[in-house]
Amino acid sequence: MxxxxxxxxxxxxxxxxxxxxxxxxxxxxxxxxxxxxxxxxxxxxxxxxxxxxxxxxxxxxxxxxxxxxxxxxxxxxDHTFVLLPFDFRRTGIALFMVETLNKCITEHYQNNALFDFLHKLIRELDSEQANLGIFPLAYLVQLTSYLGFEPENAQQFYEQLPINRAGSNHHTKSELLTMLITQGLNGNKTFPSSLKREMMDDLLVFYQIHLENFGEVKSLPVLRSLM
The missing domain is CATH 2.40.50.140 (Nucleic acid-binding proteins)
Structure with missing residues (x-):
């Protein structure tokens, strides 16, 4: 058919x-x-x-x-890329998105809302206005709402992680996560690269808790070098 x-x-x-x-x-x-x-x-x-x-x-x-x-x-x-294939930061983010999507969705899985979200996000990644500094973090946070385990707030998020993940930067990381939850890619406050890398690690642990066999993300070292 x-x-x-x-x-x-x-x-x-x-x-x-x-x-x-x-x-x-x-x-x-x-x-x-x-x-x-x-x-x-x-x-x-x-x-x-x-x-x-x-x-x-x-x-x-x-x-x-x-x-x-x-x-x-x-x-x-459907859309001709202008920047994505020619910019190493965008390409690195794209590879990370592909790898994590492979871990999150399985053959025959269908979700119109998730498709529309990804379609819009990919076009955003190809635009000059893309906030590359927080793009992979915002992607992971927003994706949780389509997969069924979205944290309501930073406190609920960290309550689900091993207690030692909060660390001395707990307050600042909570501030960053709150911005990602409430504003997504529109968040414009600047955070240190080291803090964003810690936030990335925390988010991946969160995914490992909620998704069986999520495992190691092989593209992470490349992505961390771009953050």
Whole structure:
């Protein structure tokens, strides 16, 4: 059955000599895997640029119930990136987002509100106005509301963490977290990089508590160097 939908590329695996299996989080039918044949050959009609992580697509797909791998009938860019692929800070944040999304959503998972949030956030990351200094922190905090474990406030957040995570910077970290919860990317108060790195570590522990098998984030060292 053919279905029209928007999609966000999560990632892909090479398949055989010139094909790929691409994971796409679609708005209407959730996270799906699609085989794209001969896309890595020099004569390919469908270019690999369409399937880079976080690419926003307009799609027409074949969707058959009970199948694990589907096919794409038509794919075109929904948004052409201007800054994201060419800016190492934005690219680092994008890789972090892809890795954490892979840990948070599973095959067939569908959530219109989450899709709309991510679609808007990715376009924000590609804009000159993006507040890169707090972007990954705001992303993690806002994502919790779509995954079902959003903290109501900083106190509730730290009550769920191991007691020794609060540390001597507890008051300032609580101030930063409150800004992220209430203002998101619109927060404009400046905080030291060391404090933001501590906040990142606390947020990842929070995710590990709430999501089974969340585990280690391999892109974290790169992200920490950019904060």
């Amino acid at each position: 053919l279905k029209k939908t928007k999609g966000i590329v999560i990632g892909y695996l090479k398949y055989r000599d010139s094909s790929i299996i691409v994971q796409v989080f679609t708005r209407e039918i959730g996270l799906k895997s699609y085989i794209v044949n001969s896309v890595r050959s020099t004569k390919a009609k469908s270019k690999m640029a369409l399937y880079q992580p976080l690419t926003l697509l307009d799609l027409v797909v074949y969707d058959k119930e009970y199948r694990n791998i589907h096919r794409i009938s038509e794919a075109r860019l």
